[in-house]
Amino acid sequence: MHRYANPSRFIRIADTIFPWAGGIMITAFAIGLYLALLKSPADYQQSEMVRIMYIHVPAAWMALFTYAFMALSSAAVLIWKHPIALLSAKAAAPIGASFTVICLATGSLWGKPMWGTWWVWDARLTSVLILLFLYLGYIALINAFDETERGGKAASLLALVGAVNLPIIKYSVDWWNTLHQPASVFRLDGPAIHPDMLWPLIIMAIAFKMFLLTTLVTRIKSELIAARVQNVQRSLHGNLADGRG
Amino acid sequence: MAEVEAYLGMGGYGAFIWAAYLLATLILAGLLAQSRRALKKQEALLLRLKSIRRGDSDD
Numbered sequence: 001m002h003r004y005a006n007p008s009r010f011i012r013i014a015d016t017i018f019p020w021a022g023g024i025m026i027t028a029f030a031i032g033l034y035l036a037l038l039k040s041p042a043d044y045q046q047s048e049m050v051r052i053m054y055i056h057v058p059a060a061w062m063a064l065f066t067y068a069f070m071a072l073s074s075a076a077v078l079i080w081k082h083p084i085a086l087l088s089a090k091a092a093a094p095i096g097a098s099f100t101v102i103c104l105a106t107g108s109l110w111g112k113p114m115w116g117t118w119w120v121w122d123a124r125l126t127s128v129l130i131l132l133f134l135y136l137g138y139i140a141l142i143n144a145f146d147e148t149e150r151g152g153k154a155a156s157l158l159a160l161v162g163a164v165n166l167p168i169i170k171y172s173v174d175w176w177n178t179l180h181q182p183a184s185v186f187r188l189d190g191p192a193i194h195p196d197m198l199w200p201l202i203i204m205a206i207a208f209k210m211f212l213l214t215t216l217v218t219r220i221k222s223e224l225i226a227a228r229v230q231n232v233q234r235s236l237h238g239n240l241a242d243g244r245g
Numbered sequence: 246m247a248e249v250e251a252y253l254g255m256g257g258y259g260a261f262i263w264a265a266y267l268l269a270t271l272i273l274a275g276l277l278a279q280s281r282r283a284l285k286k287q288e289a290l291l292l293r294l295k296s297i298r299r300g301d302s303d304d
Contacts, residue, residue, distance in 0.1 A: 037266075042256065047256050047258065048255040048256040048258050048262060049258050049261065049262065051255070051262050052261070052262055052265045055265060055266065055269045056265070059269065094276065095276065098272050098273065098276050101272060102268065102269045102272055102273075105265070105268055106265040106268070106269065109261045109262075109264055109265045109268075110261070110265070112261065113258055113261055211273055211277070214277065215276060215277050215280050218277070218280040218281055218284050219280045219283075219284075221284055222280065222283050222284040222287050225284070225287040225288055225291055226287045228291055229287055229290050229291050229294060232291065232294040232295060232298060233294060235298065236294065236297065236298055239298075
């Protein structure tokens with residue numbers, strides 16, 4: 001476990017991952033957008049509006065996935081005091097929050113013409129809004145202290161407790177009578193969606209996942225280097241103080 | 246030309262669909278650019294501090 005806690009090794013891994021993840025991301029976005037906006041057919045009920053699904057659904061999946069990653073990292077922080085786990089969770093939070101904003105905003109843009117309203121307080125929409133507040137709360141807590149470690153414990157606790165919201169989001173459409181439609185891809189009896197619409201969705205989902213990976217390794221590396229900067233600054237101040245004494 | 250207009254119109258839903266794609270693009274591109282900029286800034290700062298430290302130990 002602590003083998004991956006070596007910052008220099010992590011930076012080397014990040015430098016290897018970045019060009020690959022970035023390349024796959026650009027390719028997947030190019031193919032995905034072509035399929036989503038040009039090749040895929042209009043839906044018999046939603047007509048062209050179905051195209052919003054190709055960003056709304058991957059954003060929703062990644063909003064949940066990123067939170068699960070953040071919650072697991074936070075568990076590693078609280079149990080093992082794993083130093084890179086804290087930086088990973090801190091780096092993931094703004095990415096997850098962005099996915100959640102995209103999910104909510106595109107859902108709203110879909111809802112206005114399809115449902116006749118920008119927003120309803122149904123269980124799915126409300127639980128996703130709570131997810132956004134959890135992300136924002138985490139970001140606020142971890143940045144409330146000058147040293148990451150101090151705010152880290154409180155923020156990690158929040159992330160862990162907030163994980164209870166994930167199954168609520170997933171099953172909200174089954175447990176409650178929501179306006180939001182139930183799952184049509186991850187179902188026990190297989191996807192209930194035509195391959196012409198499933199493929200662009202899958203490829204866009206890969207693009208979103210690679211976006212997470214690319215941005216995440218960039219942000220973690222940035223946090224690691226920022227920690228080094230702080231160390232060097234501290235040693236410089238120390239030298240200065242010694243010189244005066 | 247009419248074909249392009251019909252395509253962009255998206256069956257009357259163009260404003261909603263293009264707004265959704267534009268918003269997603271702006272958020273994702275903005276976040277990635279900001280993350281890369283922050284990394285470059287920290288890297289430059291570390292290099293500068295290290296050269297200062299080296300200068301100190303030479304004295």
